Amino acid sequence: MKRALPSTMRNSVRHRGCLLLFILGTTLLAPFSQAQQLQTKFGCNMTRDEDGEKVIYGDTGEFKLDGERIVALHWESALYRPTHGFECSIDTGDDPQAEVAQDGSKENWRITLKDPVAARHQRGYDFYNHGMNCSIRLQRDGDKLHVIPSCPALCGSRGNFTELSVDLKTGECSYEQK
Known part of the structure; x- marks a missing residue:
C-alpha cells in the first residue's frame, strides 16, 4: 500500500528537485554565457x-x-x-x-x-x-x-x-x- 508523504515533506522534495534542476541548468549553460x-x-x-x-x-x-x-x-x-x-x-x-x-x-x-x-x-x-x-x-x-x-x-x-x-x-x- 502506497502512503502519501506529509505536505511539508512533499514541498521539501519538490524544492530540492527544483534546486537541483536550477543548479544543473546553470552548470550546463555557464560555458555558453562565458564565451571567449x-x-x-x-x-x-x-x-x-x-x-x-x-x-x-x-x-x-x-x-x-x-x-x-x-x-x-x-x-x-x-x-x-x-x-x-x-x-x-x-x-x-x-x-x-x-x-x-x-x-x-x-x-x-x-x-x-x-x-x-x-x-x-x-x-x-x-x-x-x-x-x-x-x-x-x-x-x-x-x-x-x-x-x-x-x-x-x-x-x-x-x-x-x-x-x-x-x-x-x-x-x-x-x-x-x-
Missing part, C-alpha cells in the same frame, strides 16, 4: 631588407568574435617590392567559420572557410594554384594576439598572408622574422 570574445582593429606596416631588396609589409584588419560566432572579420595583407606587389584579403563574404579552443591561459580561435575553392573562384583566382585550403589561427596570450595564417586560397599569386602579432592595448604590431 575578441574585438580588435589593427593597422601595421614595416619596411625591411630581404636579400638586398626593400620589401614593404602592410596589414589592416578587424577581428570581432563572440565564441564561435564571427561578428566582423576583415583582413588585408600586402607585400610590396620595388617592381611589384601582392595582396591577400579575407572578409565575411568568404563564408568564414570559427572554432574555439582553450590552451591553459591562452585563448585560441581557428578560422577556416566553409568552401575555400568557391571563395577562391569568386575572387577570380583560377590560376596560380597555391593551394585550396585556408586556416587562420588567432592565439591570445594576455594582451598579445598572434595571427598565424595558412590561407593561400585567398591570395591570388601571393603565397599567403603575413604572420604578425598585435598588442591589444597599444595596437603596436610586430612581424614575424623570415
Whole structure:
C-alpha cells in the first residue's frame, strides 16, 4: 500500500528537485554565457631588407568574435617590392567559420572557410594554384594576439598572408622574422 508523504515533506522534495534542476541548468549553460570574445582593429606596416631588396609589409584588419560566432572579420595583407606587389584579403563574404579552443591561459580561435575553392573562384583566382585550403589561427596570450595564417586560397599569386602579432592595448604590431 502506497502512503502519501506529509505536505511539508512533499514541498521539501519538490524544492530540492527544483534546486537541483536550477543548479544543473546553470552548470550546463555557464560555458555558453562565458564565451571567449575578441574585438580588435589593427593597422601595421614595416619596411625591411630581404636579400638586398626593400620589401614593404602592410596589414589592416578587424577581428570581432563572440565564441564561435564571427561578428566582423576583415583582413588585408600586402607585400610590396620595388617592381611589384601582392595582396591577400579575407572578409565575411568568404563564408568564414570559427572554432574555439582553450590552451591553459591562452585563448585560441581557428578560422577556416566553409568552401575555400568557391571563395577562391569568386575572387577570380583560377590560376596560380597555391593551394585550396585556408586556416587562420588567432592565439591570445594576455594582451598579445598572434595571427598565424595558412590561407593561400585567398591570395591570388601571393603565397599567403603575413604572420604578425598585435598588442591589444597599444595596437603596436610586430612581424614575424623570415
